[in-house]
Amino acid sequence: MFKSILKVEAQSRLNYFKVLSTGKIILYLFLLLFILALIVPAVWMVVNLFLLNAEEVMIGKAAVLLTLFIIPVLSLFLVNGIIKEMFMDKNIDSYLVLPVTPKAVFSVKLFYQFTFKVLPIVLFISMAAGLTLAARYESPLLILSNILYFIFIGAVSTAFAYLIVFIVTKISSAKRVGEILTLAGGFASVLPYFIIMAGSQYLIGIIDFMPDVSFIFSGFLYKPEIVKYILLLIIFLAAAAALIWLVLNYVTDAFVKGTANTNRVQRKKPASAEVSSSISALLKKDISMTKRDFKEWSAVLPQYLFPFVFLYLLTSNPLIYGGEASSDDQVMISIAFAGSIMISLFAAAMNTARDARTYAFLKTMPVSGLDVAKAKYLYNLITIAPMYIFITIIIYFILDVPVTTLIYAVLVSVLLVMTAAPLGMLLGTMNPVVSRKNPAQRLDTAANVIISVTIFALIFLMGYMTQFTIEFDGEAFVLKHDTMLMVIGILIVLSILSYVLLLRKVGRKYDKGYNITYRD
Amino acid sequence: MITASNLSKNFGGKTAVNNINISVKKGELFAYLGPNGSGKSTTIKMLMGLIEPTEGTVEILGEPMNLNNIELKRKISFVPDTPDIIGKLTGNEYLNFVASIYKMDKTAYTEKRKELVNMFELQDDLGTLVEEYSHGMRQKLVVIGALMHSPEVIFLDEPNVGLDPKSNRELKNYLTDYVKQGNTVFLTTHTLSLAEEIADRICIIYKGEIKALGTLEELGEQTGSDRKTLEDIFLALTSEEDVHVQEHTES
Numbered sequence: 001m002f003k004s005i006l007k008v009e010a011q012s013r014l015n016y017f018k019v020l021s022t023g024k025i026i027l028y029l030f031l032l033l034f035i036l037a038l039i040v041p042a043v044w045m046v047v048n049l050f051l052l053n054a055e056e057v058m059i060g061k062a063a064v065l066l067t068l069f070i071i072p073v074l075s076l077f078l079v080n081g082i083i084k085e086m087f088m089d090k091n092i093d094s095y096l097v098l099p100v101t102p103k104a105v106f107s108v109k110l111f112y113q114f115t116f117k118v119l120p121i122v123l124f125i126s127m128a129a130g131l132t133l134a135a136r137y138e139s140p141l142l143i144l145s146n147i148l149y150f151i152f153i154g155a156v157s158t159a160f161a162y163l164i165v166f167i168v169t170k171i172s173s174a175k176r177v178g179e180i181l182t183l184a185g186g187f188a189s190v191l192p193y194f195i196i197m198a199g200s201q202y203l204i205g206i207i208d209f210m211p212d213v214s215f216i217f218s219g220f221l222y223k224p225e226i227v228k229y230i231l232l233l234i235i236f237l238a239a240a241a242a243l244i245w246l247v248l249n250y251v252t253d254a255f256v257k258g259t260a261n262t263n264r265v266q267r268k269k270p271a272s273a274e275v276s277s278s279i280s281a282l283l284k285k286d287i288s289m290t291k292r293d294f295k296e297w298s299a300v301l302p303q304y305l306f307p308f309v310f311l312y313l314l315t316s317n318p319l320i321y322g323g324e325a326s327s328d329d330q331v332m333i334s335i336a337f338a339g340s341i342m343i344s345l346f347a348a349a350m351n352t353a354r355d356a357r358t359y360a361f362l363k364t365m366p367v368s369g370l371d372v373a374k375a376k377y378l379y380n381l382i383t384i385a386p387m388y389i390f391i392t393i394i395i396y397f398i399l400d401v402p403v404t405t406l407i408y409a410v411l412v413s414v415l416l417v418m419t420a421a422p423l424g425m426l427l428g429t430m431n432p433v434v435s436r437k438n439p440a441q442r443l444d445t446a447a448n449v450i451i452s453v454t455i456f457a458l459i460f461l462m463g464y465m466t467q468f469t470i471e472f473d474g475e476a477f478v479l480k481h482d483t484m485l486m487v488i489g490i491l492i493v494l495s496i497l498s499y500v501l502l503l504r505k506v507g508r509k510y511d512k513g514y515n516i517t518y519r520d
Numbered sequence: 521m522i523t524a525s526n527l528s529k530n531f532g533g534k535t536a537v538n539n540i541n542i543s544v545k546k547g548e549l550f551a552y553l554g555p556n557g558s559g560k561s562t563t564i565k566m567l568m569g570l571i572e573p574t575e576g577t578v579e580i581l582g583e584p585m586n587l588n589n590i591e592l593k594r595k596i597s598f599v600p601d602t603p604d605i606i607g608k609l610t611g612n613e614y615l616n617f618v619a620s621i622y623k624m625d626k627t628a629y630t631e632k633r634k635e636l637v638n639m640f641e642l643q644d645d646l647g648t649l650v651e652e653y654s655h656g657m658r659q660k661l662v663v664i665g666a667l668m669h670s671p672e673v674i675f676l677d678e679p680n681v682g683l684d685p686k687s688n689r690e691l692k693n694y695l696t697d698y699v700k701q702g703n704t705v706f707l708t709t710h711t712l713s714l715a716e717e718i719a720d721r722i723c724i725i726y727k728g729e730i731k732a733l734g735t736l737e738e739l740g741e742q743t744g745s746d747r748k749t750l751e752d753i754f755l756a757l758t759s760e761e762d763v764h765v766q767e768h769t770e771s
Binding site: 190272273274275276277278280281282284285288292293308358360361363364365366368369511513 | 563569570584587588590591593594597598600604605606608609612613615616617619620621622623625626629649650692747
């Protein structure tokens with residue numbers, strides 16, 4: 001039974017790769033290359049350098065840190081797969097109606113989760129640690145003990161992941177949990193790299209802060225002592241097997257008895273009849289959709305990091321920053337210009353292109369295109385402007401600028417959001433793409449190119465113009481208030497023109513209809 | 521109420537609907553039947569203005585159908601064949617959204633909503649996200665959304681797919697009463713017994729062309745006296761062999 005299901009699952013996974021599109025193959029290869037070229041060498045190097053040179057007491061402390069780090073990261077990484085395979089995959093039901101034991105079905109699922117998601121990671125870390133320690137203590141036995149210890153950690157992470165899944169699916173629906181954890185898993189997968197790169201200078205301090213458990217690890221993971229080594233080898237092997245056995249039994253029992261929550265979750269807010277204006281109803285719809293769709297967050301959130309990239313570029317490059325004609329005020333205003341244009345154009349286009357999914361539904365409703373456009377415009381202002389003001393305030397605390405510069409930056413940002421959002425919305429109606437498998441991919445190539453070119457042209461222009469906003473007052477560079485007020489005046493006029501002309505055009509596009517590409 | 525004149529639709533080189541002429545009167549329940557891929561959904565989408573006809577015109581309530589005619593759209597409703605509604609809204613939010621867009625009066629909305637939600641027994645699920653609904657529950661929600669503003673004309677594209685027997689019966693009774701009040705229903709379905717039971721007139725379409733149109737008795741006469749049930753008539757008109765025999769006899 002176990003073998004037959006194992007074979008079918010293997011075939012199904014193989015078929016998945018066989019029918020992958022070229023784009024996805026390239027993406028996967030790129031990711032693999034990224035991991036192999038950057039993450040793997042970085043982790044290997046850090047582990048290697050540390051274990052070769054560290055004092056013995058620090059090796060035990062490092063093992064504690066590694067354990068505490070691996071369990072949450074690996075658990076988060078696993079959780080999404082568990083949700084998909086155990087709660088949202090109809091295959092489980094199909095298997096369970098066959099003459100096979102539920103345990104056989106869940107054993108196969110657990111086997112694949114452990115073999116393909118846990119083992120590669122724990123084997124890599126254990127080999128990095130084991131080989132280094134084996135060389136340092138001239139004992140190949142340490143390779144085996146390290147592998148076994150990290151497999152045990154893998155089993156703990158698996159159990160922990162199932163615990164998270166069973167707890168959170170009691171609170172929310174599996175689909176929603178899946179979406180939230182996709183986002184969390186995404187962060188978890190890049191976390192190790194950032195920690196290694198950003199936190200390596202503090203690593204020794206953090207390791208030193210860990211409890212000294214050399215009474216467990218010494219003799220087993222390093223400096224081997226044969227009796228302790230054999231004893232702990234048996235204990236960790238038995239503990240890993242027991243944990244997996246417990247997880248398997250618990251999962252089988254939970255699904256068979258129906259205690260695993262695969263049902264719908266009722267929202268707490270009572271159902272009540274409410275009527276509002278068309279624009280307000282459309283706005284509420286968009287806000288609810290965004291609030292609840294974590295895939296939407298992952299599509300738009302990265303854009304909000306760009307102001308910090310600009311900040312880094314502007315303050316770290318001596319060719320740009322630190323010269324005679326630059327100051328923090330100029331940096332602040334430049335970021336306000338560049339960031340708000342970029343975010344507004346992109347986010348407004350994405351938010352508008354999202355309507356392609358429900359375009360036919362909207363068209364059957366008695367609502368004008370202009371009302372749809374106005375609601376979308378308001379939605380863009382409500383979601384983009386406060387986010388950008390928040391970013392501006394963070395940058396204000398990083399840079400040493402007066403409050404007046406912050407006020408100017410906020411005003412410029414809000415006015416630019418109001419000016420650029422209708423343009424982004426218009427670009428979002430240019431042949432949007434509907435992809436059920438990848439809902440974040442909703443702008444077609446032409447719109448993406450136009451957005452990129454527009455962004456660069458506008459940023460270049462604005463960047464050039466910001467140099468006229470500062471002057472040397474004999475002691476330092478200060479903002480020219482008259483110029484700034486003029487800029488704000490121009491932006492007010494532009495935002496009104498954009499609202500009147502471009503928003504009407506978007507409304508007409510909704511009325512007239514636009515081409516939609518359905519990918520899958 | 522609904523007039524389609526010389527309605528045709530070509531997709532690329534393929535004709536999906538060819539020269540359809542239909543006139544549905546006020547207070548009539550009109551069933552539009554046909555096998556899969558015969559052009560039913562294409563016709564209903566052209567009637568709703570969701571697809572532009574290659575040729576022909578559509579008039580609803582005496583006005584040319586145009587998706588930008590907001591006042592006209594306020595008087596009609598559409599239940600699509602796949603209830604793909606906004607999944608991230610709860611049932612409650614979806615109904616509030618529809619009521620707001622149709623500018624319903626709050627009292628009327630509250631009463632009508634209560635009646636329909638109770639009828640389809642959806643009251644306990646309104647707080648749940650639509651994406652977590654079963655197909656049948658989505659169908660119920662879309663039907664409630666389409667009926668609650670009391671449209672003069674309603675288009676239903678296979679509305680009973682996924683509905684439980686009780687809801688099916690309730691919908692059937694509701695539609696029968698609804699047309700008695702002077703409203704018009706344009707219905708497509710594969711459940712021939714439903715059409716046989718409640719439709720005033722039936723139109724059978726095959727490969728994009730109308731094969732028969734009239735009351736059940738008139739359809740029986742058109743296909744030969746030995747055809748008794750709608751199923752017999754439908755199969756006679758839409759199976760290749762019978763169509764050839766009939767065309768040969770007619771010629």
